[in-house]
Amino acid sequence: MMPAVQAMRWDIQGLRAVAVTAVVLDHAAMPGVGGGYVGVDVFFVVSGFLITGQLVRRLDETGRVGFADFYARRARRILPASLAVLALTALGVFLFVPPTLRAQAMADAAAVALYAPNYVFAARGTDYLANTTPSVFQHYWSLGVEEQFYLIWPALLAAGWLLLRRRRGAVAGALGLFAALSFAAGLVLTQTDQPWAFFALWPRAWELATGGVLALAAPAVRRVLRPRVATPLGWAGLGGIVSACARYGADTAFPGSAALLPVLATAAVIAAGEVPAHGGVGSLLSLRPVVFVGTISYSLYLVHWPLEQLPQAAVGYERPLPLAVTLALAALAVPIAWLLHRLVEHRVRHAAVLTAARPRRSLLAALAGSGVLAAASAIAVLAAADPVLHSGRDVAEQPPTVPVHATPFVPANLKPTLAAAPDDNPSLYADGCELDFSASRPKPCSFGPAGAPTVVLWGDSAAAQWAPGLQKAVESSGDRLVTQTKSGCASTLVVHVRAGAPYPSCDAWRANVLAQLTAHPPAVIVLADYANEELPKGSSAEKVWAAGLEDTIARLPAQSRVLLLADSPDFGTSPIDCLSQHLDDATACARPAAEALSSPGRVAAFRAATTTRARLIDLTPYFCADSCPAIVGDSLVYRDSHHLTASYARKLAAPLAARLAPYLP
Template identity: 45%
Template sequence: MVTSQLNAASKSAGSPSGFRSDIQGLRALAVLGVVLYHAGVSFLPGGYTGVDVFFVISGFLITTHLVRTLQSRGTISFADFYLKRARRILPASVLVLVATTIAAYLWIPRVDVPGAFQDAAATALYVPNIRFAVEGTDYLAETAPSPFQHYWSLGIEEQFYLIWPAVLAVAFLAVRKSVRGLFAVAAVMVLGSFSINLFLMQVSTPWAFFSLPSRAWELGVGAMVALLPGSAAVPVLRAARPALTYLGLLGIAGSFLLFSEDTPFPGFAALLPVLSTACVILGGFSPVTHARLLSSSPMQAIGRWSYSIYLVHWPMLTIPQLAAGTENPLPLALTLALGAASIPVATLIYTYVEEPLRKPWSGRFSSTPRSLTLVVSVSVVCAMVALSLAQAVERARLTAGGTAQYSAGAQYPIGTSFVPENIEPSLEEAAASVPDTYADGCHLEQLETEIPAGCTYGPQEAELDMVLFGDSHAQQWFGALETVAAGGSYRLHTLTKSSCPSVDLMISVKDAPYTQCEEWKKRALEKIRDLDPELVVLANYGRVQPADSSTPLEQQWAEGLSSMISQMPVGAEVVVLADTPQFPVAPASCLSRNLEKADACSVPRDDAIDASRQEVEREVANRHGSHYIDLTSYLCTEACPAIIGNVLAYRDEHHLSRPMSAALGAPLAAAIEGVL
């Protein structure tokens, strides 16, 4: 009876083989949403949820297949299952992986090549999602994305396929071959995974986005639809199918149109595309309820090619953009053309790679053990080659030849017009040129709120105390303030936290109030009052999103800074540091494309500096009898160069590098001495 219900549920779509034209159309809808979103089509800011549609479809189809196998054979041949999945997924995936690796080496900025090759190695080993989670990648706001970033979803599916058959096989015996029992198992998995999703959204958004435990519920919803007892026979469901189909399509369209990169995702928001896809699948259990759009010939064709389209569209879009520089966005007409071009490329891959190699292999690799050995060997070889190439590229320093004299720390700097051999830090090491407070655990990440102990620097026997208070733009001044502390006999205490300015202002991150920032600031103020320092230095990045959008940010910033200064201990001198220049792209990336003409990576001062914000801060500081110090003249003239002497001035778009901060120590010490 159970077997007949499952067969009826699938075959009622109108094909004796169980083929569902509506699901093929759903694949097309999903991949079109993703491609158009990545191409930059503004009216589909939530097209990325097409991946969630894919997850539900995959969970439905794989569970339907596995349960049929269990019902007919009583067990699952894991070797045969994994080999079939490998034949289905890997040929096209490996081909695109190799082609993308070659293209990345040839065309993306050389400084980004080692990281891209490491991403390729993780992809070859089926764990790209874990790498991106560890790296803290923000998929929805990444300005210089990896050419392999789209493989994250395949990593989740491959990891799910590795675990889910065993779970079903064990559960099948445990529940005495009851599909209702399997449905309950899937429901428990969905609830558990969704709970992890909500928890990680509060703890680490990258892990919530990229990890299998927080995403498995989406595939699990598809599994629940496949296991829904009597889904083909329940009169209520049968009567509701037309409404379910069109309600589901409306929900998917809503997620494409209403979501954006500011939507906290996955979280609760992911329920809309996931449950909507489940509705379409449920509604499609009868051919009469199929939406004509889904069953149309163009949608069926795109659905057939959807896997290859997904694989090729991303590198076709990102590699040209990385080659041009993310500071030079490609025009929409070009990105749309590149997205459209992915379709004929995908048809070739589907016709000559994906479809032929899906069939059982002949010759020496006809046996399952040999085929699986080949699959594993190819993956390991690809990973080893990618890692070896990454190391080889890292060893070759990117310079134009010749050396430059040290001149950082002088006013009105003239930028070095080439990348010198003695540049510090090297372009390859720029991102890691951070203050010691990172390694010491004294700079807090977004979710941390406790004040760490032992974050005191400078001469410990000093009688005076100085506090550095603010976000990562305060932390970037650590090297300079070490010089100030040593010269003025101060103990330097650091109180810094990512994205949390020392301004009395509630801000939002991803449209959610940054409550951890407020909690940390309260504790930081208590610490400052306990220290009762002689000097407090405030420095911050002012380009934030206020939780209250009813009042202009500039006004809220002025009021918040004024409030914070007024809360400093009586008798403490307060210094507000002007913010540093902002570049449209990390200078190291730009310089790696302009080794002989580094001037191309300079930014006009008026574009790099927020002059109105500086004026607001200066006025607030003066009103409170505090001191405003602006060292912009040590970083810019009419333009702000990326290289000053032999020093790469910035580690990314808007943070000073470690040697540049140290170079500003003497001028900062002189400025502080002059105002106190």
Template identity: 40%
Template sequence: MAVHSLTSVNSAEEVQSRPKVQTTFRPDIEGLRAVAVVAVVLFHAAMPGVTGGYVGVDVFFVISGFLITGLLWREVDSTGSVRLRAFYGARARRLLPASAAVGVITMIASFLLLPPLRVPSVLHDGIASALYVSNYRFLQQGVDYFTAHSFPSPFLHYWSLGVEEQFYLVWAPMFLGTAWLMGRVRRRKKAESIVSQQPFLVVLTLVAVGSFALSLVTTYLAPVTAFYPLPTRAWQLALGGLVALTAGYWRRLPRHVASVIGWAGLGMIVLACIWFDPTTLFPGTAALLPTVGAILVIAAGCATPSLGCGHFLGWSPMQAIGRISYSWYLWHWPVLVLAPELSGHRLGLPARLAAALLSAGLAWLTLRCLENPLRFSPTIRNSPWRSLALGGVATAIAVCVGLTLLTVVPTPVGRGAPAATPHVTATSPPPAGSPMAAYDAAVQRAFGEVQAAVAASAGLTAVPSNLDPPLAGLVEQPGFPADGCLRDFVQSGHPECAKGDVTSATTVALVGDSHAYMWAPALEQVATEQHWRLEVLAKAGCPFMDLYNQNSLFRDVNENSSHCEQWRTQIITRLRTEHPRLVVVDTWRGYGFDETAPPTAGYAAYDSAWIASLTRLVQQLRAMGSTVLVLGPNPDPHTSVPVCLSGHLDDVMACTPLRSTAVNTSGIAAESAATQAGGGQYADLTDLFCTADRCPAVVGNTLVYSDSNHITNEYSRLLVPAIGALADRALAHG
């Protein structure tokens, strides 16, 4: 697979005068690997003070760029060619068996430990990881690395391995192609065939500049899109490569200067680990801090690999950690994710650290029993074809295991007796001009019927066999129709989304995020019955309040990634034009809260900024002449209810939250007061979901929640009489 030598060396003196890439073992780089993996592991273990430990992956990218570029340059410099079979064979022998082995064990453990409804998604992640395309799978799914830890994939960390493997696939042909072009130019000019570093420096500089520009722009437009793919990460690998090509110049640094540079670089990495957190806009310019830090450490080591910070990095414990860094990285995340499933409860900090240490032990075993024997086996090492075959077989085994397990995942079907479909009687609204007491009575009647159905289901033990919707058809996201009325994170503007009696002169607008949209099935039926025109205006991830002006960080993230502020402005302008008689507002109350990470929004639901913003919103809508109805939150079950039920088909109570933990009573009271202060009406919906002590996951045969926070379309339609009575009351006495 290698081309013939393109160059020959005619001048020994010229060759000796060119800067060379260091070929000896670098203990400082092994120690730097230890720093990187410890940072990542402690971040994933939610260690206080290491909120930016995810930058360890950026350090790994720089190291890979330095080592792989150095390896390729040495071969091009000595032979004028790159032996692709040997290069890819060495990478396959080194990386694929361990990755595949951990992947297979993770898939089997996930199959055995996770609820059936979660298993297919994890197995697909495992297959994608075995093929080293999981970074694009997570990108396509819109998985935010920093907010995916409530129900994380045990393969989430494989995204960086995908970037590394894609880097290997691209880098070697890029070097080979550059060398080939150099040879053609020199033959055409009949110039001396001396390999020059300049074209490679130019190529890597162009890659670094182009990739960084793309990363910078994409980070501000769509951070998730910038985080995972190789094109927005290649600049970090290219900068590491530039250090490799200029290593000879770095070696000339005075020792005291190199020592200062090395410590400064290590300090930059540590600073990023403790300064950054999941709210940091990343990668973007923030990634420069750990990247430049890693560059400085490696560059200083070219001059003094055993002095300055190199002395610390060369310390035997750091070397030991560095040796297991690859396997530790592979093991730590699945252990942290699956350990709670094995223990049956969330892990505290001591338990998480113990799990991390356990994964280090597994890494040592993997290194001793799998990595090193295969890596250094003469039979395999001396044959690129055997090395490639080893990697191919390992990958094929992992993929086949995933596909096989997919075929035997049990279908979650309720084991309980069929339950009756709950029924809430719809009544006609009071005659026009009726006093408020008549409308209050209608609301109370509807709520009372729902409460009776909820109470009758509070003691349910087994999932009904006629559950509606059935668990088998659900995934870990709400089943919203693709009608365009719910805009996603990157869509701007809003189409005409009229429902009900579209010719009616009475317009009701439903406005908010996906939690507003989940009431569209109920309000659409109400609008049809009452001959209203229902306008649905919803955008996922965007609370319909002016919170973006309260926190600059949140504004930076969402104004660019989701266009929330622009969308809100457009909708306000549209409401001013359309003059709806009633505006129904709802939003998710989970913004700013995450059970394993710091707030990602820069504020929290129910805090002072939230409450003040709600009052301003109601006042703004009232000033347009519209009546405002703010719907209170549905209870928060703190888990994906369908997933939980799929693992507890005979124990519905295991997925039924306590009212005291699912309902924020003080927050609801504060929102109610804020809405009334703005001149609107507030509807506390808690009694549509909860008894005095529990909030059932199943009412009759109807599944209440479609995921961890949205209600199902079926339950929304069940509540039509209650939602209709609230809307009638609001319209009659706005």
């Protein structure tokens, strides 16, 4: 016996429209919609509600989930459009994406075909909310979460149905406990490892489960909820979604507790729709234009991201597309999504050759399509793995000079090569001297003769970047260098956050380092920090940095000389990708000095050098004149958007030694 067909919930189609519109406008950088990424959370709740409702109706009527039929319907619903966009986007990668990013992009494509892109992004440490060179396949993370969820959810529901003797309330309670455990995992991971909190299934499952529990509770909702309550509840729910879109942004600690607002607000809208009420939110969500967008929402979600990202990759990530262009691309995504919906999504989903056959035909077709694209993507990874990344011309080796000597092309003898540059780190990383985000106990590393006067380098990864040159400079004077560095944790006593969340290990580490410096004062303390470290939402960056520097310097031992090492230029995005697109015109990848040197921490350091006992060491002339080139002589200066290559830092030993000399014992 087949389950009864549920009446169409047009308000839920409208809710899908709200969700996809929020996501699309956020990705188009529309002002006022910085939290539009919560549209995915809305989708999760809606999906959990609808799919669980289908499963429960089948359990009610047949006593079975019908796993083969369920997964066959999922495959017909999800995969045709998904795989079509995947294949077309993969072609776009080889046409528009910088050569340095193609292999990684095709590895992402393979992960999409294998239904696991979210774990690839989590393992890579992707910051979804602040990624300047995002993968063109990044939006597939949410599909990965959904499909992984539906591998376990039907089984949990069926087990609960059997063990709890079809008692909806008891099953809802048991699955509610599952959701609570998932929510708790999200709270913990948001504080400790935000990429895993954002992308992984276990901290996100509660959002889909919330919709599922609501589907189980729907009969009770219809009995208990009165129209006079349902009407304001629905409008309040829609207001909550809009509020999250407007109030949240890249500096929000997400998902964590912040995800409660869009998830519960969506549940409120769905619950309100269970009760017919005059003037309810459904009157807005059921309007024909809104329902149209909801109907094509899945296809629109799939096409809008590559449509925004491929043009951006083509012009270069260092030149953000104007708002008018991103909004035009968002608008263009609508007719393209409608075509995808009509010609692929709808047609294949209802194709008689699949629907009239046994479920295994749909499942085999899904596995075959995914397997072919996964294999093709893997081959493409190999094809993109070794691109030509130089102009074919050499340039003479020379030391850094003032004024800086910019090389106008990518030399064949570039050191390091563009391919090797991201891994051209100081030895502090390999030696475990550069502490990770979780460490709070200092690990000082020493270079030079024991018993010699000590120079301490203290700061974050922007301090560690100077170590190759500073070590040579200090040792050449017969002194000893000691490093105290930790990723994302400035020596400046400012309140730090990571992905919008508190960073307690940073506070503990700084306090411990300060205690060590006080107990054993070195001859010289060099403070060096990334001048754009993340601060709490709403902070006045320049004031915070200025006050923090003054506080830090005041707490350092009086017998130690204090030096401030001005931060290197900040390009905003890695010049490596730009250079791979401009092998014969490296000047296209230079950054105007006024932009690259405007960080609030730099301004505060220059001010502190005049208002405190600290003195400034500024090597900016070795990086910039009117503009800041990415290649100087035969040296690549940067390994990412703002960190120096170890190779170039090593070449700065002589200038550093000259600047340090007046302050060394």
